[in-house]
Amino acid sequence: MSSPTTTTELAPLDLSKWRKVPMILIVLGGIGSAVGAFSESTRLQFGYSWLQAFMFCLSFTMGGMFLTMAHHLFDASWSIPLRRINEHLSCLAPVMAVLFIPIALMAKSLYPWMTSNPAEDHALASKLPLLTMPMFYAIAVFCFVCWTVIAFGLRGASLRQDVTGGAAPTLRMRMISAIGIFVFALTFTLAAILWMKALMHEWFSTMYGVWYFAASTWITLITVYNIALILKRMGPLSEVMKEKQFYFQGSVFFAFTVFYAYVTFAQYFIIWNANMPEETFWYVLREKGSWWDISMLIIFGHFFVPFLALLRIDAKLTPWLMAFLAIWAWIMHFCDMSFNIMPVFHKEGFVLHWLDLTTLAFMVGVLATVFLKYFAAHPPYPLRDPRMAENLGVYLPPGPTGPSYISESGAH
Amino acid sequence: MAEVLTTDSMAAPYGIVAEFDTPAATMHAAEMIRDSGFKRWDVFTPYPVHGMDEAMGMRSSRVGWFSFIGGVTGYTTGMIMIWWMNAIDYPIVIGGKPMFSPMSAFPPSYELTILLGSFGALFGMLFMNRLPRLHHPLLKYGRFKQATHDKFFVVVETSDPKYSAVETRRLLESAGSKNIEVVEE
Numbered sequence: 001m002s003s004p005t006t007t008t009e010l011a012p013l014d015l016s017k018w019r020k021v022p023m024i025l026i027v028l029g030g031i032g033s034a035v036g037a038f039s040e041s042t043r044l045q046f047g048y049s050w051l052q053a054f055m056f057c058l059s060f061t062m063g064g065m066f067l068t069m070a071h072h073l074f075d076a077s078w079s080i081p082l083r084r085i086n087e088h089l090s091c092l093a094p095v096m097a098v099l100f101i102p103i104a105l106m107a108k109s110l111y112p113w114m115t116s117n118p119a120e121d122h123a124l125a126s127k128l129p130l131l132t133m134p135m136f137y138a139i140a141v142f143c144f145v146c147w148t149v150i151a152f153g154l155r156g157a158s159l160r161q162d163v164t165g166g167a168a169p170t171l172r173m174r175m176i177s178a179i180g181i182f183v184f185a186l187t188f189t190l191a192a193i194l195w196m197k198a199l200m201h202e203w204f205s206t207m208y209g210v211w212y213f214a215a216s217t218w219i220t221l222i223t224v225y226n227i228a229l230i231l232k233r234m235g236p237l238s239e240v241m242k243e244k245q246f247y248f249q250g251s252v253f254f255a256f257t258v259f260y261a262y263v264t265f266a267q268y269f270i271i272w273n274a275n276m277p278e279e280t281f282w283y284v285l286r287e288k289g290s291w292w293d294i295s296m297l298i299i300f301g302h303f304f305v306p307f308l309a310l311l312r313i314d315a316k317l318t319p320w321l322m323a324f325l326a327i328w329a330w331i332m333h334f335c336d337m338s339f340n341i342m343p344v345f346h347k348e349g350f351v352l353h354w355l356d357l358t359t360l361a362f363m364v365g366v367l368a369t370v371f372l373k374y375f376a377a378h379p380p381y382p383l384r385d386p387r388m389a390e391n392l393g394v395y396l397p398p399g400p401t402g403p404s405y406i407s408e409s410g411a412h
Numbered sequence: 413m414a415e416v417l418t419t420d421s422m423a424a425p426y427g428i429v430a431e432f433d434t435p436a437a438t439m440h441a442a443e444m445i446r447d448s449g450f451k452r453w454d455v456f457t458p459y460p461v462h463g464m465d466e467a468m469g470m471r472s473s474r475v476g477w478f479s480f481i482g483g484v485t486g487y488t489t490g491m492i493m494i495w496w497m498n499a500i501d502y503p504i505v506i507g508g509k510p511m512f513s514p515m516s517a518f519p520p521s522y523e524l525t526i527l528l529g530s531f532g533a534l535f536g537m538l539f540m541n542r543l544p545r546l547h548h549p550l551l552k553y554g555r556f557k558q559a560t561h562d563k564f565f566v567v568v569e570t571s572d573p574k575y576s577a578v579e580t581r582r583l584l585e586s587a588g589s590k591n592i593e594v595v596e597e
Binding site for chain 2: 265268269272273275311312313314393
């Protein structure tokens, strides 16, 4: 684990020259997206590109939320320095709600079931309570409200602990997580079904929510790894992000590489084995034209490349490899979203439209700006988490009335 | 008495054992032994001491290669076996599906990957550790059982090219050990 260039021996990094990048992305992406949205010929393409970019970006919000809750539910100490990053990512939920507006407005042209008659469409009739216009909008509102309450509840308690110290905020965050994880599972599955799977409402797969969850957490893990790597080199996390934390984060990313492949294959295998036309059509469509190549790219690029690259124990601590894997994972996640969303519109094969790039650039720019605002406004990591000393391998002798973190005021 | 002494001196020494009281002292001693260039030596502690692998200058374990090769063998065996049985040796058409498909062959191949991978890890570990063995010279040393209780031991084998009965003892003394013994084969 001590190869010459590990995560602990990195040169300082100055990113001040890149400060304008999010704004450039917003302006260029915004202009491009607006042109696409207002021109009659590209409006539908804009709608699907926007949906694709939205589902791509929603992954980070959801992944951050899950990792924050998992941290509390497992009572982990190693992930404390990374928690603030995850908290900020999950607090992008209200921004995602605003970014959902174009989808809500264009829903009728994006989702064929909305213009289908349930009296003639058995597949729609059998899903009636769910696939109706009022339910579509009510569930969207419900999801964003739940996510905002969970994300801000968790981050609020975490920020309170930075001031007061003590165990009370930790216990509160644990409580929110214990309830929140069930709400998360329900709302996240509903979102994946209504916003992505319902593009072809005849199809059904009970793995779909799990698939989107696995993909989202996967992309979030490697992204957070690299955000932490940058923040360590820039200074804010230099004292708290050690070899151990990077190694564990890399290992969880490795685990989710396998979990994603497992879920994705299981979904395919069950449908392949049953061989029923009402299920297989979804995959048959995705074997046509260049969608076949994308499906191969997902098998080999989404799974085998990161799997084999990360097998070695020291790979998880090799910065250039993990930086490469982050870029690679972003491309793979984009192809995966495209593979799931676009065949309904581009039946003939994969098309990289310029609107795919402008919508994504705009959204990433907006989210990066809000994320950096969050980051600048708050401490870079949970300063007074009771488990911080344990995480750093430091021994704190208990005070006269037991360890100081037991009483709320003990750490003042 | 004289006879006992001659038999004692006739048994070949296995190594020199130094006892320490704290993990810090043991870690320090390990660093000194490592920096002196010893090759055949080991450290025994009642519990895992973090950073000891680095203090001992140990390289990453090679057991992973055994499990990797085991896993690759398992996966290819599974695929080839199912392909040969279903498509060559005894082909039966089921549900109009192809004679061989990597889809249906995947779950058993995957399970064989895990089975042979874990066999590789287990037997590779035993092989690298030269296990199982029925006896070890250190078990003759009475105080050594404290290694599972509250004492820490550094052992330098006499087969190490750098070993010297006088110099090595002096080195371990300078590392702070108060209890140094030579253990016989």
